[in-house]
Amino acid sequence: MDINDNIESPIEVKISFNKLLNKYENLIEDDNDYIVANARRVLKIAKKNPILRDGFSDFKTFKTHEKEINGILQDTFSPILTKNEIKTASIPYHHYTFNSSERFKNILKTAGDDFELEMKNMPDDQRYIITCAIILNVCYGYNINFKRPFYYEIPDANGIMRYYKILYNADFTEISPKENAPKITQEDYNELLDNFENIELWKEKFPPQSYMFKGFVISNIFDVTDDQSISNIKSSLIGEKKRKDESFMDGFQEIFQSLFGLKNIRVGFSIYNAEEDVFERVYGVGMNSFLLNDLESKNCSDALCKWSYNKLLLENEYFSVSDVDKSFKRSKGKAPHILVLRDQGFKSAIFAPIANDDGLMGILEIVSKEPKILNSINANKLVDVMPFIVTAVERSKNDESNLIEAIIQKECTSIHSSVHWRFKKEARSFIKDQMNGKKASFNKIAFENIYPLYGQIDIKGSSEARNWATQQDLSMQLNAVKRILQNASKIEVLPIYEQYIYQINDYLEAIEAHFQVDSEHQISEFIKNDIEPILKHLYIVDDLKEQIDVYFKRVDDRTDALYHHRKHYDDTISLINKEMASLLDQKQEKAQLMYPHYYERFKTDGVEHNMYIGESITKEDSFNPIYLYNLRLWQLQVMVEMENAYYQMKSDFPVALDVASMILVFNQPLSISFRMDEKQFDVDGTYNARYEIVKKRVDKAFVKGTEERVTQKGKISIVYSQKEDEREYLRYVKFLQAKKYLGDDVEIVELQDLQAVTGLKAIRVNVLYHKDKDDKAFYTYDDLMKEIKA
Structure with missing residues (x-):
């Protein structure tokens, strides 16, 4: 079997000790007799075995010349240091080693027979490309800095993962192009510099086995478990996506196990709420607090004794409990943190404050069910990792603060996503003025030439x-x-x-x-x-x-x-508002995908909604009246769907109430601005105020010459003032009649004059209902009531 089998590489590998032997030839002239004698010993071995200088690639040669190879490498692998040094002789970037120190052999033996040595941080594609980069340096003189840290991950006898960094000594290697190797030009080099990830391009410039590698490398290996554990803790805490992953805490536990060299330890956290002086649980998959046990929160004075309270909260210093049972007896069971550890079966623990200049933010808790293994001595290992944990918690608290503000903004103000860009723009301008020492003021947020849409589903009576x-x-x-x-x-x-x-x-x-x-x-x-x-x-x-x-x-x-009947009434109003608002919000998400527009809704005795659409809101040169017409049709259709949804769930409500739906059509564009004092948008100008007056009063308006309200149960009322609006909505009604959303009972009525508003009309059309979601039949309101009562 050949070394090069099943390995795709730009080099053909031959193990050769030629460059090492050349070093010994130079030592023949040395003044030290011992050095000269040793050099002659090595060269004598080489002379009797020319294959060791010429090079070989079959694995059999390692066996047949094992003694001779060991003899040549005796100085490199000193018998005096073999049990201390971690060293191998191998091929660069390959797993196969043909000589190694006793300590390295023992490390592999401890890892187990099923352990496969594999270099981390070296994907197969990159192995090919990095070898090409070495060729560029060695054969063409290009100075490319491609060095990266490579390491092994090898478990110890306790199953703890240990990390070993690999440093190559390539003094005994030589690389030369074969006859079939394409010559690399400056143009090729320039192209390769911009295409590190393009493996096919590298293979084109450096075909497989187009260069000859002769020699071997010495790998000097160092146990860097502590450094790597600290680095892993840092990267785990930095990576926000990692922290949200379900396996995050499992991996985090393993990192701390490597840092302490202890398998049976667990890590937990508790957050300090300074406003209430309580410890609180950290929410997240796999997150534990051993100080709180099953509680969501606990007063600090109830969770700690006076001494531990002062240590963590006032002095911000960590402490250990090496023997929980002994401490329990000494404190007569009165120390709360000892008691909670004992109740969970833990025998030793370390509590470390997560604190910055502003004070305590939380507690890092490390616990074990074995006594003595966590103590004041190994607690010092936390000194190097606590700064990263502190930084992560600071960022997490800032993220939480930002999230809280975002939720408040979403739930308590009217800054809709469609206009958020404008607020961000003004905020940037505000910050810029502050940074430049100018008097900063938040400019007025206004949108001109936008079309309003208003609708409501109101609870009758x-x-x-x-x-x-x-x-x-x-x-x-x-x-x-x-x-x-x-x-x-x-x-x-x-x-x-x-x-x-x-x-x-x-x-x-x-x-x-x-x-x-x-x-x-x-x-x-x-x-x-x-x-x-x-x-x-x-x-x-x-x-x-x-x-x-x-x-x-x-x-x-x-x-x-x-509070009996009134509770039923209040519960009904609350449920109606909740269900109708939720349905409208869900439908709105799809409407936003058709064309972005401003949307807000309010819960009263029913649900009202405002929508504004126009060029100034979308920020792009894309608005067309077709999007307005589409949104109007969408609104009418959704109001019918909300009516259906209400009557399908009406029987579930404590009190039987009816609803009536209305849409207000306003065909002239208007302007709106954000009122900072009320944290909501309102119309601008005297003319535009007419729209707000109509909105507030029209649902109580009567049909002209009667005592009949314009809004009626079982019907959609579309209020308008212009003839073109009437023609437009009659088209929509006809379309929805064809789709069996609306019935054939269509009427046009005039409304009595409102204060300062005259000439309003309304199209009223009956809604077609289903008894339930799966019902295919259509019913008028009266038919539906008969069916429900039957």
Whole structure:
């Protein structure tokens, strides 16, 4: 078998000791008799075995000339140092070694029979290209700095991964081109400099085995486990994607195991919340806190004893617990951190503060279930890694702060992604002025010539429904109090009970006859100021205790009111808003892909939404009216889908309510600006304000000459003022009728004049519904109600 078999390389390899032997020939003239005698010994071996100078590539020669090769390499592999030095004789960038020190042999033996020696940091493609770079240096004189650190990863007897750096001594190598080797020109060289990753190009310039390599290399190998572990910790903490990976903590544990040379240790973290003086769990896959155990957070004074508290939080110094059981006895089980370690079965530990100039940020926790193996001596290994951990935690806290701000911005302000670019632009300008010492001010954010779209799905009769719920709750509460007072008057005949019963009856009649807005407040004050003191007095009466307990259990602690029907109403409104807003948001994501536009929505008694589309928002010279028409059709279709979704889930809501949908069409472009004080966009100018007036009042508008609201359950109302809008939306209606979204009941009505707004009209068209998602039949609103009740 030949060394070159199954290896693609630009060189053909021959092991030769020619250059080494040449060194010995020079030593013949040395003044030292011992050196001369040794040189003659080596040269005598070479003379009797010319193949060792000429070179060979078959593996059999290593066996047949093993003794002679060892004799030639005796000085290089000194018997005195063989058990200390880690050294091999080999071919560069290959795994095969033909001579090695005893220490290297023992390292491989400890790794196990199934361990395969492999050089890390050397992909196969790069091995070919780096060999070509060596040829450029040696044969053509180009000074290319291609050196990179190469190393082996070899497990020790305990399974701990150890790292060995390889340094090559290439003094005994020679490379020469064969007859078939293409000559490399300056032009070739220039081309190769810009194409390191193009393996095919390198193979074209340096065909496989087109150069002859004669010689061997000495690999001087050094155990750099500590340095590499520190480097691995650094790279792990720097790589944000690595830290989010599920296997991150497993790999991190292994790195610390290598650093300490201990297999059975685990690493955990806890974050210090300075505002509340508590330790908190770090969230992430595989993250543990051995100080907190199963808790999410814990007061620092409850997690540590006074001494350990001062050590970590005030002095910012690490400490070790080498024997948990011994410390537990010494502290009589009163030291919280010792107790929590003992409860988890840990026998030794190191706690290290993660702190910067501003103070403590968190705790690094290293634990083991073996006593003594973690102690104050090996705790010093943390000195070199803590700066990287501190930096990573600082960055993580900044990232968290930025994320919190981003969430607040997303959830609590109206800076939509479509206009975010403009805010970034102004922010950069603001920072630039600050850096240049100018008076910095955040310029007005405005967008001109944009088209508005507005729609709402409104809960019909929400005020009446809440009033009814309030009436029912107040009536139930008054009757419950009345029954207690009636029973009390039987036990203790006092005229005051009769007077309160009379007053309760008066309130009950008023609620039934004409419930008013202030009735709720009057009754609540009566119960709180007059009735509750009496109930507390009556609680001493055994026969009334149970009845009074039942009453107070039904009363809400915050409001002192019975909150039953109103809770059902509030829960229904909340669920409707949540479901409708969620559906609209999901649909909006797809609409943004059609053409970017501004979008915001609000939850009231239903869900409203604003959209603005135009050139000034998209920042690109791409806007066309077709995108406006497309968004209008999309909006109409989505409103129908929201109506369907609502009635399909209506039966799941605590209170049965109806909804009505409306779209407002405004065909003239307008301007909007961001109001810094209210953190939202609003229209600019007197003319544009007309649009806002219509938005706020139109859903309460009546059809002209009637007491009928323009919005009706089971119908979509499209409000507009221009004839071209009417023609446009009638086309959309016809299209959606063909798709079975809308029914055939279409009417055009005039609206009564609003304040400062006249001439409004509305297209009203009935919606077609499905009973559920899988239902293929279509129903009008009345048909749907009959089907649902059937």
